[in-house]
Amino acid sequence: xxxxxxxxxxxxxxxxxALGFRMDLAFVLRSPALTIYYLAIDALLIPAVGGAxxxxxxxxxxxxxxxxxxxxxxxxxxxxxxxxxxxxxxYNVSHISRRIGRGQFDHLLVQPQPLWLTLxxxxxxxxxxxxxLVTGIAIMTWAxxxxxxxxxxxxxxxFAVNLLSSVCVVLATMFLWSVVAFWAPVAGEExxxxxxxxxxxxxxxxxxxxxxxxxxxxxxxxxxxxxxxxPVRALVGVSxxxxxxxxxxxxxxxxxxxxxxxxxxxxxRYRQTGSSxxxxxxxxR
Amino acid sequence: MNGEPAVVLTGVWKSxxxxxxxxxxxxxxxxxxxxxxxxxxxxxxxxxTIGRGEVVAVAGPNGAGKSTTVKLLSGLLAPDRGTVxxxxxxxxxxxxxxxxxxxxxxxxxxxxxxxxxVASSFDWKRVVWNIERQDYDRSLAVLTExxxxxxxxxxPARELSLGQKMRADLALALLPEPExxxxxxxxxxxxxxxxxxxxxxxxxINEARGVTIVVTSHDLTDLEALASRIxxxxxxxxxxxxxxxxxxxxxxTGRRLRxxxxxxxxxxxxxxxxxTRDGAHEFSYDPSVTSLPALLAxxxxxxxxxxxxxxxxxxxxxxxxxxxxxxxx
Amino acid sequence: MKASPIEIVRSLRRxxxxxxxxxxxxxxxxxxSVLRYAIRFVRLLVLLSVWEVVFxxxxxxxxxxxxxxxxxxxxxxxFGTFLDARTDLGEAIWDxxxxxxxxxxxxxxxxxxxxxxxxxxxSFGAFTLPVLLAAPWIGVDARPASLVAGMLFVPSLACxxxxxLAVDLLLASLMVATGWSVWDMQRLRTALGTLLTxxxxxxxxxxxxLGAILAWTPLAxxxxxxxxxxxxxxDAWNLMAGQVVWVVVMGGASIAIWxxxxxxxxxYGG
Numbered sequence: 001x002x003x004x005x006x007x008x009x010x011x012x013x014x015x016x017x018a019l020g021f022r023m024d025l026a027f028v029l030r031s032p033a034l035t036i037y038y039l040a041i042d043a044l045l046i047p048a049v050g051g052a053x054x055x056x057x058x059x060x061x062x063x064x065x066x067x068x069x070x071x072x073x074x075x076x077x078x079x080x081x082x083x084x085x086x087x088x089x090x091y092n093v094s095h096i097s098r099r100i101g102r103g104q105f106d107h108l109l110v111q112p113q114p115l116w117l118t119l120x121x122x123x124x125x126x127x128x129x130x131x132x133l134v135t136g137i138a139i140m141t142w143a144x145x146x147x148x149x150x151x152x153x154x155x156x157x158x159f160a161v162n163l164l165s166s167v168c169v170v171l172a173t174m175f176l177w178s179v180v181a182f183w184a185p186v187a188g189e190e191x192x193x194x195x196x197x198x199x200x201x202x203x204x205x206x207x208x209x210x211x212x213x214x215x216x217x218x219x220x221x222x223x224x225x226x227x228x229x230x231p232v233r234a235l236v237g238v239s240x241x242x243x244x245x246x247x248x249x250x251x252x253x254x255x256x257x258x259x260x261x262x263x264x265x266x267x268x269r270y271r272q273t274g275s276s277x278x279x280x281x282x283x284x285r
Numbered sequence: 286m287n288g289e290p291a292v293v294l295t296g297v298w299k300s301x302x303x304x305x306x307x308x309x310x311x312x313x314x315x316x317x318x319x320x321x322x323x324x325x326x327x328x329x330x331x332x333x334t335i336g337r338g339e340v341v342a343v344a345g346p347n348g349a350g351k352s353t354t355v356k357l358l359s360g361l362l363a364p365d366r367g368t369v370x371x372x373x374x375x376x377x378x379x380x381x382x383x384x385x386x387x388x389x390x391x392x393x394x395x396x397x398x399x400x401x402x403v404a405s406s407f408d409w410k411r412v413v414w415n416i417e418r419q420d421y422d423r424s425l426a427v428l429t430e431x432x433x434x435x436x437x438x439x440x441p442a443r444e445l446s447l448g449q450k451m452r453a454d455l456a457l458a459l460l461p462e463p464e465x466x467x468x469x470x471x472x473x474x475x476x477x478x479x480x481x482x483x484x485x486x487x488x489x490i491n492e493a494r495g496v497t498i499v500v501t502s503h504d505l506t507d508l509e510a511l512a513s514r515i516x517x518x519x520x521x522x523x524x525x526x527x528x529x530x531x532x533x534x535x536x537x538t539g540r541r542l543r544x545x546x547x548x549x550x551x552x553x554x555x556x557x558x559x560x561t562r563d564g565a566h567e568f569s570y571d572p573s574v575t576s577l578p579a580l581l582a583x584x585x586x587x588x589x590x591x592x593x594x595x596x597x598x599x600x601x602x603x604x605x606x607x608x609x610x611x612x613x614x
Numbered sequence: 615m616k617a618s619p620i621e622i623v624r625s626l627r628r629x630x631x632x633x634x635x636x637x638x639x640x641x642x643x644x645x646x647s648v649l650r651y652a653i654r655f656v657r658l659l660v661l662l663s664v665w666e667v668v669f670x671x672x673x674x675x676x677x678x679x680x681x682x683x684x685x686x687x688x689x690x691x692x693f694g695t696f697l698d699a700r701t702d703l704g705e706a707i708w709d710x711x712x713x714x715x716x717x718x719x720x721x722x723x724x725x726x727x728x729x730x731x732x733x734x735x736x737s738f739g740a741f742t743l744p745v746l747l748a749a750p751w752i753g754v755d756a757r758p759a760s761l762v763a764g765m766l767f768v769p770s771l772a773c774x775x776x777x778x779l780a781v782d783l784l785l786a787s788l789m790v791a792t793g794w795s796v797w798d799m800q801r802l803r804t805a806l807g808t809l810l811t812x813x814x815x816x817x818x819x820x821x822x823x824l825g826a827i828l829a830w831t832p833l834a835x836x837x838x839x840x841x842x843x844x845x846x847x848x849d850a851w852n853l854m855a856g857q858v859v860w861v862v863v864m865g866g867a868s869i870a871i872w873x874x875x876x877x878x879x880x881x882y883g884g
Contacts, residue, residue, distance in 0.1 A: 006381060012415070019412045023398070023405055034793075041798050045805035052814045056668070058821040064671040106361050107396065111413055112385035177649075184646030186639070194650040198657040201808065205660070209667035214659060222656055271363045271377060273301065274356055278394065281709050282797075285399030285443075306638065313638050317645065 006114040013121060020124030028127045035128060042131035046082050047139065050075040050204030066206045069146040070236045076139030077235075078204045078228035081166045083133030086125075092282050093123030094171060094192065097178035100266075101189025103275035104283050115267075147236060155235070158245045162231035165252035169226045170199055172255035175263050182266035185277055203227030208238070219251065226251050289373060291465055291497040292335035292358060297367035299328040299353050299521075327353040329521035330367070337464075338495040340487070342508040345518035346608045351501040354518065355469045358499060359389045372465055385414065388458035392470035395450055396457050397442035403453050404438050407460065414461045421460070428456040431486050448479030455483060459490065466490075468500040472507065480504065484511045505600045517604075519611050533603055539571045544584055545592035551584040569598065628720050629728045636732025651741040658691035658745065661814070662754060677818055678847070684754045686845045690813050690837065692745040692756075695737050696771055697837040698807050699778030700800075701726035703786045707879060708796035723783065723872070759846025766850050770840035773857035777836050780864035787868070787875040812838030818847070835860040 028035040057063050057071035066074070085094050092098045096119070099105050108118050149155070174192045181188030202224035210218065218225035226248050234244030305321040307313035327350045335341050343351050356362040357369050360376030360383055369376055374383040397406045411421045429435055432452045437445060445453065451471060458466065468487070472480040484507050490496050502508055508515070509529045517525035517532070525532060542556060545565045550558070555575030556568035570580060577595060584590050662684050669680040690697065703726045706712040715722045749756035758764035785799045808814055811833045817825035828834050839853045 015412055019409060023401060023409065026405060027400060037794065038798065041802060045801050048805040048809045051809045055809075055820050055824070056815055059819050060668065060672045060674070062671075064667050106356075106391075106394075109361050109380065110359060110384050110387075110389050110396075112381050112415075113413060114381060177653075180646055180649055187646035187649065191650055191653075194653045197804075198653050201814070202657055202660050205664050206667075207660070207664070209670060210660070210663045214663055217656075218660065222653075224660065271361070272365070274353075274362045276301070276303075279709075280394065281705070283395075283399070284397070308638075310634075310638075 006117075009114055009117050012113065012117060016117065016121035017124050020121060021126060024125040024127045024129075027125075038128055039131035042086065042129070043135045046086070046132035047075060047079045047135055049082075049200050050078050053204045053206075063206050064208045065238055066208070066233075069143050070232075070238060071206065073140055073143035073147060073236050074206065074228050074232045075204055076136050076141075076143055077163070077166075077232050078136075078200070079132055079139055080136030080163060081170060081203075081227060082200060083130065083136045084163075084167045085170060086129040086132050088126070088129075089119075089123040089171065090125045090129045091123045091284060093119055094174055095178075095196070096175055097181040097188050097190065097192035098282060100178060100181035100270070100275075101185040101277070102281060102283070103185070103278035104280070105270060105275065107283065149236065159235055162235065162245065162248050165249040166227055166231055168252035169223050169248065169255055170196070172252070172259040173199060173223055176255075176259050179262055179266040182269045185275060198222075199224050199227050203229065205229070206233075206238075208233070219247070223251060223255070288337060290334050291337045291339070291372060292333065292499065293368075293370045294331050294333040294354075294357070295368045295370075297328050297331045297333075297357065297364045297369060298326070299350070299357065299362065299365055301325045301327055326521045328357075328364075328518075331518075331521070331523055333516060333523065333526070335497060335499060337497055338491065339514060340491050340498045340500070340512045342505070342512035342515045343499060343501045343518060344503070344505055344508070344515060344604065345524075346611070349518040350521045351518055352469055355389075355391075355467050355499065355501055358465075359387065359467050360384060385461070386464045388461065388463035388466040390454055390458040390466070390468050390471055392451070392468075392473035395442065395454050397445075397450065397453055399443050400441055402439045402441055403434065403445075406442065406453070406457060410457055410460050416461055420462070424460050424462055428459060431489060432456050432482065447474045448476060451475055451479065451483060455486065462494070464496065466496055466498045468498065468502075470502055471500065472502055472504050480507055484508070487511055505604055509600045517607065524607075524611070529600065533597060533600075535603075535607070539569050539598065541596050541598050542568045542570060542577070542580060543592075543594040543596075544568070544590055546584075547589040547591065549588045551587040553580055553583050555580055555583070565592075565594075625720070629724065632720070632725060632728035633732040633735070636729040637735035639732075647736065648740055651737070654691065654694070654741060655745065658688065659752065661687050661691070662752065678816065681755060682845050682847065683816065685756060686816055686841050686847075688745065688749055688752070688754045688756055689844050690841055692742045693771065693840075694813065695734060695742075697774055697778070697811070697813055697840065698803075699730065699775040699782065700803065701730045701779065701782050703782060704789055704796040704799050707786060707789060712879070723779075727779065758844050763843055763846050763850060766854060767840055767844045770843045770854055770857060773854070773861050774836050774840050776861045777832055777857070777864050780861075780868040781832070781836070783868035783872050784864075787871045790875045790879045806833060807837070810834075811836050812841065816841070816847075830856075832860040832864050 053063070054068075054071060054075050057066070057068045062068050063071055092104075099108070108115060108122075111118055144151075174195050177195045178188065178192045180191050199222075202218070204227075205224075207215070207218055207225050207229045215225075219230060230244070231248045233239040234241065234247075302322045302324055305316065305323055307316045331350075331354070333354075343354055345351050353362065357364055358371055358376060360371075360380045363377045372383060372386055376383045376387075396410075397403065398409065407425065410416070411418075416424070429438075432455060434453065434456055437449050437453060440449075442450065442453070455468075455471065458468075466487075471483055475483065487498055487500070488511050491498055498512075500508065500512065505515075513528065515525065515527070515529055515532055516523060525535070541559075543565045544551065548564070550561060550566045552558075553568055553570075556570035559567040559569055561567070568580075570577075581590070581593065665680060665683050665687060668674070669683075674680075701723070703712070703723065706715060706726070712722065715725050718725060720728075746756050758767060781803070785803060788794065789796060789799050810828055810831070812825075812828070813836075817828050817834060817838050819825065820828065829838065835857045839857050842848045843850045843853050
């Protein structure tokens with residue numbers, strides 16, 4: 001059984017994304033008051049998860065080798081990563097364990113397109129899910145002006161690559177852990193949320209000084225360090241290591257290579273056992 | 286049957302392993318360390334062939350394997366043993382190609398986008414299924430008329446009643462003009478009118494376009510009017526496969542006799558009394574054993590018979606009788 | 615009319631059954647259920663290490679001692695579920711399940727609390743206790759600051775749970791009143807809990823005098839107060855008194871508002 005690689009379907013991606021944009025725009029225009037509320041909630045609450053770190057940095061004039069402006073940039077970067085996830089992988093696409101655990105995966109399997117195409121495009125809601133993205137960029141911009149970083153092509157390129165890599169790392173981690181839901185739909189239903197919360201809260205901490213097995217673990221097995229810490233320490237100059245810009249992209253590729261066959265293994269099991277549970281909770285809403 | 290069959294199941298086995306949960310604290314803790322499982326054979330070597338353009342009802346007691354059959358046909362499940370072919374494809378291996386030509390509708394599960402009007406869900410379907418605009422417009426026009434979508438077109442899915450949701454879901458499944466339609470309990474929870482609309486619509490598209498339809502349901506009275514063939518599944522095996530008329534002719538199904546009398550109920554040796562309702566007495570009898578004239582003579586010897594009516598038993602009673610015989614055998 | 619002893623016993627039995635069902639459901643998937651606790655444990659270990667880094671790079675003698683902060687963090691992690699008491703009420707309203715709760719012979723919120731407590735049982739057994747027992751190996755002293763602190767922690771935790779339940783009820787009422795989604799309510803709750811209750815970072819570490827202001831809020835009464843009592847930071851009796859005040863205020867307000875929302879609730883869901 002394959003996941004239907006069907007790379008010939010790549011040409012359909014723009015149309016799918018345009019569809020998501022259209023639906024999201026219609027949703028927003030239908031209830032503007034409710035949308036403003038959703039956007040305000042997102043704009044305030046998502047950075048709030050890392051706000052504790054920022055407040056600590058303000059109180060202590062920095063954390064470890066990080067200045068308070070650098071910590072602010074870290075917070076903005078982490079919020080932007082979360083913002084991209086909210087804007088591009090909503091409707092429980094990133095929280096795939098919910099779809100699996102609630103028996104909603106069947107809805108994906110009756111669509112005449114490869115699964116990767118469905119997962120890459122079905123959660124695209126850039127307007128209703130874009131508040132955190134805007135907030136994250138705003139925080140980063142504010143911190144960037146405070147840091148006086150040079151805006152060169154090389155730096156911008158490194159920033160963009162690392163940002164997308166961080167998103168990839170978070171997604172791959174959530175999908176990897178979500179595989180549990182194929183074997184244990186009840187226990188695994190919310191596991192992506194547990195992972196997401198842990199990555200989100202730890203991802204806003206400067207992790208310098210955490211050595212040994214834990215330090216290694218935080219950039220490998222449980223890559224909270226790759227959410228923001230590792231790439232940002234290279235971007236804002238906390239670390240002078242020239243390879244610092246490459247670690248997160250390399251990890252993202254490796255995690256993707258591990259996540260895809262692991263998820264496919266879980267999917268094979270799902271095709272053998274099906275799902276005895278079904279709940280429409282959260283399905284396409 | 287015209288040409289290659291629409292569906293061929295050959296020696297299909299499907300089993301599920303179910304974890305046994307503890308009901309007392311000690312059992313729960315014990316099962317953490319020594320989990321116990323039991324195996325349920327949902328399908329046991331099923332062979333089934335459905336021709337193009339057929340309408341087939343799949344029925345059976347709860348847990349017989351009906352939904353499993355539909356899931357196997359729609360590619361959601363892979364068989365443990367045996368082969369499943371539908372429209373010339375392996376529904377699992379050729380999933381993308383197969384589902385593009387298939388419509389699937391599960392009762393109580395909606396494909397509609399909850400916070401969006403019905404129109405948006407159809408637009409989504411058009412894009413994801415790559416339906417050409419002119420084909421979409423043509424198909425939508427037909428579906429709108431047959432299923433009355435106009436009055437719900439701009440309503441968010443969350444505000445639809447169950448019947449409206451079902452109509453919209455059915456239309457959504459049929460929008461790409463599939464060759465094979467799989468309906469799992471499509472009339473569950475619908476009122477009489479909504480049920481009738483759904484089933485009449487299915488008949489219409491089958492007659493107009495020769496769409497192959499496989500439908501599972503407990504509402505066999507309605508299905509009898511729709512389907513040309515019924516497959517009864519019992520404990521994972523095909524217990525009956527043929528037209529409804531043959532099902533009715535199975536021993537023990539009999540006919541019904543309603544007698545309206547002067548109030549008194551006759552005792553008929555060749556018939557089994559069922560009930561008295563609205564002043565009429567209903568009996569069940571086997572015409573191969575007891576003739577109708579003999580019964581009427583027996584009744585008239587006891588009471589004054591005012592009116593007589595004979596009819597086939599409701600199909601639900603036939604099925605219930607079968608289920609009861611299976612259960613006790 | 616006062617309930618007879620038999621009625622009271624029957625009520626307790628109903629709650630006991632609900633608690634039991636909820637706890638066995640949570641443990642139903644065997645050791646897979648433990649995985650989420652593993653994630654929480656990793657998060658806790660990282661937080662403890664972060665404090666070591668913070669203290670190594672700054673002179674914080676005037677603010678707190680590393681050992682105290684690590685004890686605070688460990689206990690906050692171990693009792694995290696209790697310090698952020700949440701029921702399924704919001705979800706049940708959202709997906710319409712609450713209709714079945716209304717036709718059961720137990721109060722609706724009583725049922726929600728029973729389910730919540732049922733889920734606490736495996737959490738306590740699989741996470742809270744092991745974390746406290748493993749503390750010495752992690753290098754953290756999990757003992758309370760004193761015997762009195764340890765004894766006061768229990769009623770303080772009870773107050774914390776009560777305030778958390780009041781917040782839960784208020785948010786559910788807000789959901790019904792405004793039509794907002796359960797996910798936004800949950801996110802609001804999580805963000806407030808993470809930032810403003812002192813559950814992640816002690817309020818003493820907040821800048822601009824924020825900590826002192828937040829200490830007066832019911833959010834601080836949910837987490838900061840019991841944790842400070844446990845670690846002996848501040849006057850335990852004052853902290854408890856503050857919690858009791860919030861129990862009365864929040865409890866009363868939430869019950870009053872919920873009673874008014876009940877009618878609207880019946881027409882809200884599916």
